[in-house]
Amino acid sequence: MAQDVTxxxxxxxxxxxxDVGDSVKKGExxxxxxxxxxxxEVEAPxxxxxxSLKLEVGEEVDEGTVIAQLGDAGEAPAGGEAKAPxxxxxxxxxxxxxxxxxxxxxxxxxxxxxTTPDGRIKASxxxxxxxxxxxxxxxxxxxxxxxxxxxxxxxxxxxxxPKPAAAPKQPSGGTTIGQSYGKLPEGDDVEIIDxxxxxxxxxxxxxxxxQTTPHFYLTIELDVEPLLGLRKEINAMLEDEGVKxxxxxxxxxxxxxxxxxxxxxxxxxxxxxxxxxxxVNIAIAVALPNNGLVNVVSPDADTTPLSEMAxxxxxxxxxxxxxxxxxxYIKGGTFLVSNLGPYDVESFSSIIDPPESGALAVASARKxxxxxxxxxxxxxxxxxxxxxxxxxxSDGAEGxxxxxYFRNLIENPMRLLV
Amino acid sequence: MASRNLPMREALRHALLEEMHRxxxxxxxxxxxxxxxxxxxxxxxxLEEFGEKRxxxxxxxxMAIGGVAVGAAMAGLxxxxxxxxxxFAFLALDALVNHAAKIHYMFNGxxxxxxxxxxxxxxxDQATATHSHMPEPIFAHFPGxxxxxxxxxxxxxxxxxxxxxxDNPVLFTESIGLYSKPGPMPDEDEDxxxxxxxGNIVREGTDVSIFTYARGVEWATKAARELEQDGVSVExxxxxxxxxxxxxxxxxxxxxxxxxxxxxxxxxxxxxxxxLAAQIQENCFDYMDxxxxxxxxxxxxxxxxxxxxxxxxxxxxxxxxxxKEII
Numbered sequence: 001m002a003q004d005v006t007x008x009x010x011x012x013x014x015x016x017x018x019d020v021g022d023s024v025k026k027g028e029x030x031x032x033x034x035x036x037x038x039x040x041e042v043e044a045p046x047x048x049x050x051x052s053l054k055l056e057v058g059e060e061v062d063e064g065t066v067i068a069q070l071g072d073a074g075e076a077p078a079g080g081e082a083k084a085p086x087x088x089x090x091x092x093x094x095x096x097x098x099x100x101x102x103x104x105x106x107x108x109x110x111x112x113x114x115t116t117p118d119g120r121i122k123a124s125x126x127x128x129x130x131x132x133x134x135x136x137x138x139x140x141x142x143x144x145x146x147x148x149x150x151x152x153x154x155x156x157x158x159x160x161x162p163k164p165a166a167a168p169k170q171p172s173g174g175t176t177i178g179q180s181y182g183k184l185p186e187g188d189d190v191e192i193i194d195x196x197x198x199x200x201x202x203x204x205x206x207x208x209x210x211q212t213t214p215h216f217y218l219t220i221e222l223d224v225e226p227l228l229g230l231r232k233e234i235n236a237m238l239e240d241e242g243v244k245x246x247x248x249x250x251x252x253x254x255x256x257x258x259x260x261x262x263x264x265x266x267x268x269x270x271x272x273x274x275x276x277x278x279x280v281n282i283a284i285a286v287a288l289p290n291n292g293l294v295n296v297v298s299p300d301a302d303t304t305p306l307s308e309m310a311x312x313x314x315x316x317x318x319x320x321x322x323x324x325x326x327x328x329y330i331k332g333g334t335f336l337v338s339n340l341g342p343y344d345v346e347s348f349s350s351i352i353d354p355p356e357s358g359a360l361a362v363a364s365a366r367k368x369x370x371x372x373x374x375x376x377x378x379x380x381x382x383x384x385x386x387x388x389x390x391x392x393x394s395d396g397a398e399g400x401x402x403x404x405y406f407r408n409l410i411e412n413p414m415r416l417l418v
Numbered sequence: 419m420a421s422r423n424l425p426m427r428e429a430l431r432h433a434l435l436e437e438m439h440r441x442x443x444x445x446x447x448x449x450x451x452x453x454x455x456x457x458x459x460x461x462x463x464x465l466e467e468f469g470e471k472r473x474x475x476x477x478x479x480x481m482a483i484g485g486v487a488v489g490a491a492m493a494g495l496x497x498x499x500x501x502x503x504x505x506f507a508f509l510a511l512d513a514l515v516n517h518a519a520k521i522h523y524m525f526n527g528x529x530x531x532x533x534x535x536x537x538x539x540x541x542x543d544q545a546t547a548t549h550s551h552m553p554e555p556i557f558a559h560f561p562g563x564x565x566x567x568x569x570x571x572x573x574x575x576x577x578x579x580x581x582x583x584x585d586n587p588v589l590f591t592e593s594i595g596l597y598s599k600p601g602p603m604p605d606e607d608e609d610x611x612x613x614x615x616x617g618n619i620v621r622e623g624t625d626v627s628i629f630t631y632a633r634g635v636e637w638a639t640k641a642a643r644e645l646e647q648d649g650v651s652v653e654x655x656x657x658x659x660x661x662x663x664x665x666x667x668x669x670x671x672x673x674x675x676x677x678x679x680x681x682x683x684x685x686x687x688x689x690x691x692x693x694l695a696a697q698i699q700e701n702c703f704d705y706m707d708x709x710x711x712x713x714x715x716x717x718x719x720x721x722x723x724x725x726x727x728x729x730x731x732x733x734x735x736x737x738x739x740x741x742k743e744i745i
Contacts, residue, residue: 125703126704
């Protein structure tokens with residue numbers, strides 16, 4: 001019986017690593033896709049022989065699209081040869097016979113439902129029946145049963161997600177929302193470059209965020225001398241282990257601990273509902289060599305020891321810059337930290353990454369003249385940090401308190417360790 | 419109803435006593451039922467009360483006990499024959515399933531076989547593999563024979579009376595672990611008959627149904643109380659009869675809760691649980707919200723070691739774990 005290989009994200013086919021007729025083992029990589037923020041490898045869901053490859057290099061398809069078929073050697077591919085580009089078409093053609101109506105729609109959508117490795121949605125027979133009666137597409141329903149199975153209660157309690165204006169969803173056309181730029185300039189004086197998928201996503205996401213999220217900003221100046229001193233001590237201590245803690249690691253740690261103390265800023269805005277996250281996962285903006293940006297997530301940053309975090313960050317940043325980071329490491333952030341410290345920046349502010357409700361922009365530590373406690377002038381090391389907040393979720397006073405707490409951690413850095 | 423609190427052995431004794439007084443054609447036979455007054459003391463005082471003609475000691479001869487009972491029933495008596503434990507009823511398998519169960523059909527209704535085989539069943543107490551078994555499902559495999567097994571004193575009383583009065587052969591099995599368990603039971607009551615093939619909802623619930631019988635009811639009820647602390651509402655259904663199976667009650671309960679855990683003391687392969695799971699999925703597929711889960715004894719001959727024996731048997735913790743797997 002032929003088995004479909006289905007995409008679990010939107011993406012553009014970069015490369016087939018297998019040909020029709022090749023035999024593959026379960027887990028073997030058969031294709032590479034350029035997804036929104038990283039290159040993603042698609043693995044064979046089972047042992048078998050490739051019966052058909054349905055896309056051409058460069059083709060862009062949606063999540064749920066069937067891209068290839070696996071089966072026994074010599075078996076005829078189901079649903080005909082050739083490619084089947086449109087997701088809807090693919091779903092219709094390739095839906096296994098026993099599937100009911102609700103499932104047939106499933107592959108075309110990008111909902112939260114748990115799927116099996118071969119792309120089927122996990123739902124109980126009862127959930128399927130109720131969904132069919134109510135006309136609900138199971139692909140949009142999140143499952144609460146064992147292994148993410150959709151059960152009756154999930155279907156009954158399902159409400160179509162309010163499409164928050166704040167949630168960035170890339171418009172299919174690729175032009176930025178509501179904008180017209182007139183005729184494209186031509187001639188020898190210009191070079192026309194296609195906007196990359198990632199650039200387009202960043203453009204659309206930031207426009208949406210900036211237009212629909214009422215940002216406000218609070219800036220403070222921090223005395224980072226103790227922090228830099230402590231960092232030196234730590235690194236001297238950890239030298240044998242080859243671990244090096246960066247200022248950024250310490251800032252992330254401090255931001256995470258502050259988030260823990262201010263759960264309201266660990267809350268995401270979804271129109272008429274707020275989602276308060278119990279885990280503090282700090283997204284860290286990482287600049288990529290090819291003019292891109294990706295937010296690497298440092299999970300449970302409030303509880304992860306600094307040394308462990310340093311190792312993890314180093315690995316993740318390297319992977320991100322090499323374009324090898326997996327989707328799972330850039331999803332699930334609850335708050336953003338953007339650090340331009342290495343670039344000698346006096347101060348800047350960061351655009352919130354919706355549905356997150358806050359972002360911290362950290363500038364460079366600089367030697368500046370300071371007024372000392374005895375009233376005389378001296379030299380100190382100061383760093384500016386700017387907190388961006390979504391005014392729909394929080395207000396100025398809370399932001400100020402957040403920064404106060406953050407300052408206390410940075411200026412008494414031993415607190416990051418104990 | 420509850421006006422006496424008696425262990426199950428006494429409930430069975432009272433049912434037998436009353437039926438023997440009511441109907442002269444009822445007699446008991448088996449190993450040690452007369453002079454020794456019954457291995458499990460169910461026939462205590464019977465010899466004195468009814469005499470040797472109606473209380474018959476037999477040698478260790480299960481095949482003969484089965485054959486005599488079938489012959490007596492065909493001849494118009496109502497024998498209640500006791501197998502000391504159900505394991506030795508295998509020796510009488512031919513009499514039970516090839517004759518008792520089939521005669522009415524084979525002789526085109528010319529003969530009835532109104533007999534009851536009583537047998538102690540169940541395991542525990544380190545009685546080891548040859549003595550420890552709950553093989554009721556084997557007998558329930560054959561059409562023509564009813565198989566019932568009570569979980570408490572009142573049910574034992576009402577179900578045994580119904581079995582003695584019925585014109586069909588009944589295998590009536592009694593969990594050894596329940597003989598000494600006291601429970602409420604009605605006063606002497608000629609009409610306290612629990613109809614054959616009717617189950618009982620022991621505890622109402624909305625999230626998951628536990629289908630079980632005999633000692634399984636105790637484990638299920640305890641598990642249900644624990645699960646209630648976690649906010650899980652459990653319905654416990656005591657089926658009482660493996661044949662006829664109260665499918666109406668089963669399907670009704672399943673349609674309400676959409677989830678099932680089947681608890682059986684017996685072995686898992688080709689078992690009561692297998693049958694029930696198959697029937698539920700065939701008849702209630704569109705009502706299933708989770709896979710059907712079975713809690714059975716382990717698929718091994720029961721070990722002698724006390725600890726290994728306990729590991730091999732179901733208990734309330736295993737029931738709780740099974741429910742949690744599908745909730």
